[in-house]
Amino acid sequence: PPPPPPPPPPTNFITIEYFQSDGPSAHRALTAYQAGATGRGVTVGVIDSGIDPNSHEFTGRIHAQSGDVTGAGRPLGDDDGHGTAVTRVLAAAKDDRDVHGIAFNATILALRADLAGSCTKAAPGQDAASCSFLDTSIAAGVNRAVDNGARVINISLGGGGGASTVLQAAINRATLAGIVVVVSAGNEGNEAAPAFDPNSPSPFAQALLANGNGLVIISTSVDDNGVISNFSNKAGVAQNAVLSALGQGICCEYQNDTIYRFTENGQSFIRVFNGTSFSAPQISGAAALLAQAFPNLTGAQIVNLLLTSARDAGDPGTDAIYGRGILDIGRAFAPAGTTSLAGTTIAVPLSGNGGTTSGPMGDVAMSNRPVTAVILDSYGRAYDIDLAHGLNATAPRLRLTPALIHQERSVSAVLGTTQIAFSISDSGVGTASILPLTLSDGQARQARFLAGRVSAAISKDARFSLGIRQTAANQVVALQDMASSAFLTAGEARMEGGFERQPGNSFALRQKLGAFGLTGSVEHGDARLYEGVGAEYLRRGTREYPYATLGLSLDRKIGPARLALGANWMREDETILGARFANFIGRGGARSLFVDGNMEASLGQNWSIGTSWRQGWTYANAGSTLTGQSLLKSNALSFDVTRANAFAYGDRLALRFAQPLRVTSGGLALNVPIAYDYATLTPTFGIRRFSLAPQGREIASEVAWILPMSGGYVSSNLFWRQEPGHFESAPDDIGVAFRLQFGF
Known part of the structure; x- marks a missing residue:
């Protein structure tokens, strides 16, 4: 019958067994375990004094070719106990008993190389006798490990006589086959009269290194504080190939297949x-x-990873005490070097900066689910990464402050059917500068948008408007003779661009067609995006990216009501509805279609109402990982009630409820690698989607009162913004503003 399937990998690693095991916690093996690495399927050769074949720590994982390599024909066993203890550190089972090894599921090729009769197991609680090992036996063990597909050979042996040519040849053969060889540095550090210099590894270890083709690592010992053990040889002349690891206070001696405990003085x-x-x-x-x-790794790459990922100890960098540093499995498992999407040349930095969202996306950067894809590091190792990780939310748009802070003086003039406006501001050096046509404070509160434009009649039924640093929506509203109230924070839906814009110039032309008016408009400018957060924001600040719009609107007056229906097409070169994503997502821009509806009606007795609606569809341009299936739907709403002569003749009291432009559904569709096959070194691609619809929804309520006065006006605004910026967890924004302004 076929062998039973292997048990499922464990999922609980933080156990008493884990903490008793010393090495896994000291060397941060938890990262590897959580990634699914346990050593399963990997054969490790242990050339030593043998192994206890009946121990529960090795059940079912001792390779069939384990045995005596000395030619003495002994059964598998361990007279000294040294080989069993070494193997426990490497590969003891994770079975919630006693301890477990670093690679607790590895297949153990136990190669008994001690000279027959040279060692015997000492009584519990006493030092073990020394064993003798012949180079020919060690070489036979190395060759058997090569012949049986070992990936790693552990040689926890030493000596002062170097290595014979037979052993040198065996080590050369093993490392040419890509096998990693790990050998002990030696324990002469605190001997009174050492046989060789303890400031370098033993001559035996150095001889293996010299014939190891760069695949031999020499291990020195540190305690659980990361300090070199006093008994350990130092890195010395072999420091570039030395790695330090825990070798002091290693648990534990066993008796009757369990940890041996003894009592002294109670x-x-x-x-x-x-x-x-x-x-x-x-x-x-x-x-x-x-x-x-990572089955793709060569032995040389494994050695390089272990050495270069070591935690620095002693003098900075490689030194003569600790060599390359202390073993750090967590760092060895982390992506290294340049990372890119599997199967592509698209770089994905590990900084996790996925880009910056825009106002209509609100809190999506903080609430999105992970969008996983596979990346490869410079070693060709595959990792899952969250492409949405590090996506920054743009700073919420300031609405009240810009409306109140002005250091400008606006001038306008009307001559017949021609109107012109411009602004003058203090240059800061004692002279005045003329600014491109900007919106004046007073005109922003008038029924007509006259500021920031030149408007003139072409014929009886045609009129144009040219604006500089004004949106096309302003031109269209003015040409259609629509009204606008003096709201500071609650915007009109069809005027909503969704993101902060810096218009360049705009043009609109209205032609009367019987009872209808047809208005076309164009605009171009820059989307302003607050990129980065914290210190990064101070470094990067505000960036601008170009956009352009083309619009067509049809309006008609029916009795006391004026209706308008329009469509606007917008092209963005590098942003998507004002958001800018990382290169590995796509920066090919977007195209959007907005459909607008607007209605204003007089109800008599100084009452009037108005409502505005905008529905948008944004299609991200394909490129990088973005596909043509990336669609965002958005909308904006507003409703007004206005009363003229409410408290005094000529005053105006208005109430508005509004929702700024917000993504309601949809997002980005990315064609990315979702799996990776190490056997063929090829990825599998699939579509990953992540929504750009925020959890929050801003609802702005505002009451505005305006009273014209001789040469100026006085106004008061009371507003309440719920979930401002479409951030669900943001506190309500409540405030009141007063203004008194006179011209002179």
Whole structure:
């Protein structure tokens, strides 16, 4: 019968077993575990004194070719216990008992290389006797590991005699096959009369390094504070290939297949291990995790990742004590180098700056669901990334302040059917400068929008309006003889651009067609976008991106009512309804269609009403990852009630309820890699969508009262904005404004 399927990978890693295991927590293996890496399917060769084949820590994971490589024909076992302890650090099972290893699901190729009769297992609580190992046996173990597909070989052995040519050849063969070899630096650091210089790894380790084709890592030992162990040899002359790892206070000695505990003076103790023998399997386990998680990695890449991702210790950079630093599995698993969408050359920076949204999108940047795609780092490793991560919300538009703060003087004149207006402001250097036609304070509160434009009759039935730094909507409203009240925060729906604009110039032409009026308009300018947040905003500030509009409107007066229906087409070159997204999403701009409806009617006895509505459809241009299926729907609404001569002759009292332009549905459709096959090194593409409709909905209520006076006017506004800027969690914006203005 076929073998039973493997058990599902564990999901709970923060356990008592995890914390008793020392290495996984010390070296941040949790990142690898959460990514699904456990060592499953990776064969690790352990050349040592053997292994306890009956231990629960290795059940079902001892390779069939494990055994004695000395030629003595011994069964698999461990006279000394050293090999079993080393293997536990590397690959003990995660079974909620005792400890688990770094790569707790790896397949263990236990290669018993100790000279027969050279070591015996000591009594519990006593130091183990030393074992002897012949180079020929170690070489035989290396060759068997190569022949059986090992990705990693752990050699927690040392000595002062270097390595024989047989062993050198075996190491050369293994590393040419792409196998990572990890060897202990040695434990001569605190010996009174060491046989060789403890400031460098043992001659045995150095000999393996010299024949390792760049795939040999030498391990030194640190304690759980990251300080070099006093018994450990230092990095010395081999520092570029040395990695430090936990090798001090390693839990624990076992008896009867469980942690051995003994009592002294009424207190319970466990016996722990010290030695670079136990730092090496921490690194070997990390290499096995990388090999499983990223099957595309070569042995050279695994070595490079482990060395370059190490946490710096001692002197900055590589040094003679810690070598490249302390093993950091979390950093080794993080994307490295340039990252790009799998199967493309589209760069995706890890900074997570997905771009900046616009006003109609409100709080969408804070409420969107993840939009996952697959990226590759410079090692060709695949990662899931949230493309919406780091998407910034633009600063809400200021509505009250710009309406109140002016340092300008507006001048207008009418001659027959021709009207002209311009503004003068203080230049700040004691002279006056003439500004392009801007909207005057007073004219903003008149029934006609006359400011910021030149308007003249072409014929009896045709009239044009030319504006500089004025929107085309202003020109159209003026030509249609529509009214406008003095509201500061609640805008009229058909005047809503959705995002902050800096108009360049605009032109409108109205032709009477019997009882109807047909008005065409054009406008171009720049969308102003507040990019970045916090310190980034101070660095980047406001950016401007071009747009252009083309409009057509039909109006008619029916009794006391005036009706208008219009359509506007807008082209954006680099933004999408005022939002600018990252290059990896798309900056090809957009085209929008807006349909507007407007009605004003006199109800008699000084009462009048008005309502305005705008419906928009925005199509993002395909490019980068954006597809032609990216559609946003938006709308804006407003309703007015006005009473003339409410409190005094000539005054005007008006109430408006309005919703600024808001995305109601739709968003971006991205064609991105959604899966990656390491066997073929190819991605699978699919459509990922994320909505640009905010959770919040601004409703602005405002009461305005205006009383003209000789040479000026006095006005008062009371407003209440709920969920301002379409931010659901934003506090209400409530305020009152008073103004007294006279001309001179």
